[in-house]
Amino acid sequence: MSELSRRLTESADERLARLAAEAAEGPTISTAEYSKRSRRSFLTGAVAAAAGIAGFRAIQNRPLDGRTPDVLRKGYEWNEFVWETLGSQSKLAPTYALADATSIRVNGRLGLPDNYDLSTYELTVKGINDEVLETFDLEGMRTLINSFPQVDVVMEHKCIEGWSAKPRWGGAVFADFASRYADDVPSTYGYVAMETSDARYYVGVDRATMLNRQSLLATKLGAEDLSLAHGAPLRLATPHKYGIKSIKQIATIRFTNERPDDYWAERGYTYWAGF
Amino acid sequence: MKDRTSSVSPTMTSPSVPVMAADESATSHAEPHSVASFKHTRASRWMHWINFPLLTIMVWSGLRIYRADVQDPFGVGIAGWHWFNLFPEWINESLGLRRKLAKGMAFHFTFGWFFTLNGIAYAIYLARSGEWRHIVPDRRDLADVAAVVLHDLKLRKATPPQGRYNAAQKVAYSGVLFLGFTVVISGLAILSPTQLSPLTRLLGGYEFARTIHFSSTIGFLLFFVTHLLQVTRAGWSNFASMVTGYELKKDVK
Structure with a gap:
């Protein structure tokens, strides 16, 4: 010039x-x-x-869609479209050394009753037509999760409210769990729906994110079993969505083609909630 | 009526010659008279005024997001001794920012795209039209900034030489453009830290990218306060030029 x-x-x-x-x-x-x-x-x-x-x-003043004006809901969907097109669900998020692990706040208590009796825990796995594929009691679930290769990893957990932490999660890769049902569930399912025991907290996550090898069914935080407040005995831990999707105390896992109900998406938040 | 400003294309190589309006009969008078001289192009004016509500929405919705976390990362303190919060509760309360995170996000993530598009359009326009020459300071401008500030504070009589804008204006206008760049880049690093993980890493990680993002916002707010103050000082004719494109000059000989 x-x-x-x-x-x-x-x-x-x-x-x-x-x-x-x-x-x-x-x-x-x-x-x-x-x-x-x-x-x-x-x-x-x-x-x-x-x-x-x-x-x-x-x-x-627009009509509300999930307690958000419909045009802003379109804005959320536009963001979703941009990052999904770029393929963020299949990318790997950064991981950190075990020594860099931090503690993590207890932020969400939805769907976690005060006096929950772990011995009453039951996990139900449902197929595409809402049919029950399998149920597990606490011991059965632990045996199942332990039958998969165990992961011990530090990943960033980002809360939609702004804070972040680097917890160390232990458990199984969800994709390994899902492959157990390969004969019952067509591989084209769109979403995985998950609920707490009392069904008061529920999330839906797209298949691509769930099948990312970093999306875990966690049973451990740090080297310890999950505490009740952190989602014992089983929770989702994925670095690909805001913490609102990492549901605690999973009691139902359902494969589905329909986009499942999602607690926070019904309350004005983005459904996708990814990175 | 055709807009004259759009036909003015400053040449990049030869020194620009003032283009006088052909039908200017008033200039032949010898007595003092009023004229209006060109100041802002139509494109600059539109993008300036489009940016104003967009940035307002971004700051308003951004503060709602910022407020969602109970701890104020910009609180100032040393070794756990907390002095004050940068955005204390009463500010948020008085602005009606009571923990409406979802609403904040819905606006922020929609209007962020418009803010970014307007910024990109402006950057391209500046580069292509040659308007950047008026805004980008040269090295002597950088040295003159202090003198301009002293002059504005009435601590110094002489005004340093200036083009369309003085040295301090050039630095401020370039600076706020740079803030626009950092706020968008850091915003993307926060929005999509997996997809754009190299960018997030470049900006020092997720948490530091957040700090950059909020610091840029504080920079915008500081600019805004100064800008309002200076526009008020400069008077109506200067303000009106951002709407009309021309600045009225009274009693020119």
Whole structure:
């Protein structure tokens, strides 16, 4: 760019001449013409401002879709489209050394009753037509999870509220668990629906994210078994979604083609909630 | 009526010559008279005013997101001794920002795209139209910034030489453009830290990208306050030029 090189090499006097020319750039008009322009421009400005304010109000008065104005729901879906097209579900999120693990807050208690009796725990696995494929009691579930290759990994957990932590999770890869049902569930299913024992917290996650090797059915936090507050005896741990999707105390796992209900998506949040 | 400003294309190589309107009869008078001289192109004016509500929505919705986490990362303190929060509860309360995270996100992630598009359009426009020459400071401008500030504070009489904008304006306008860049880049690093993990890593990780994002916002707010103050000081004719494109000059000889 010659203008750039001119600037770098010009003398002080040349600079003064350039600045003077820059200041004088452009036409000069009569006051009569200025008045005409002024009227027109301020009128245009007023119309544009009114349109902007009306538009902003109109957005907030749109019909709600999951407690969010439908046009903003479209905005969420646009983001989802962009990142899904770029293939973020199949990428691997960064992992960290075990020594870099941090503790993690207990943030969500939805679906976790105070006096939950672990011995009453039951895991139900359902197929595409809502049919029960298998049920497990606490010991059965633990035996099942332990039958898969065990993962011990530190990944970033990001809360939709803004904080993040690097917990160390232990458990099985969900994809390994899912392959157990390969004969019963067509590989084209769209989502996995998961619920707590009392069904008061529930999430839906797309198949691609669930089959990412970093999406875990976790039984351990740090080197310990999960505490009740962190989702004992079984929870989802995935670095590919905000923490709202990493449901605690999973009691139902259902493969489905329909997009499942999702607790927070019904309350104004993004359904996808991915990275 | 055709907009004159769009026909003015500053040449990049030869020194620009002031283009006078052909039908300017008033200039032949010898007595003091008022004229209006060109200041802002139509494209700059539109993008400036489109940016204003977009940035307002981004800051408003962004504060809602920021507020969702109970701890204020910009609280100032040393070794666990907490002095004050940058965005204390009463500010959020008085702005009506009471923990409406979902609403904040819905607006932020939708309007962020419009904010980014407007910014990209402006950057391309600046580069292609040659308007960047008025905004990008040269090295002597950088040295003159302090002198301009002292002059504005009435601590110094002489004004350093200036083109369309003075040295401090150039630095401020370039700076706020740079903030636009950092806020979008860090925003993307937070929005999609897996897909864009190299970018997130480049910005020092997820948490540091958040710090950059919020710091940029604080930079915008500081710019905004200064900008309002200076526009108020400069007076109506200067303000109106951002709407009309021309600045009225009284009693020119």
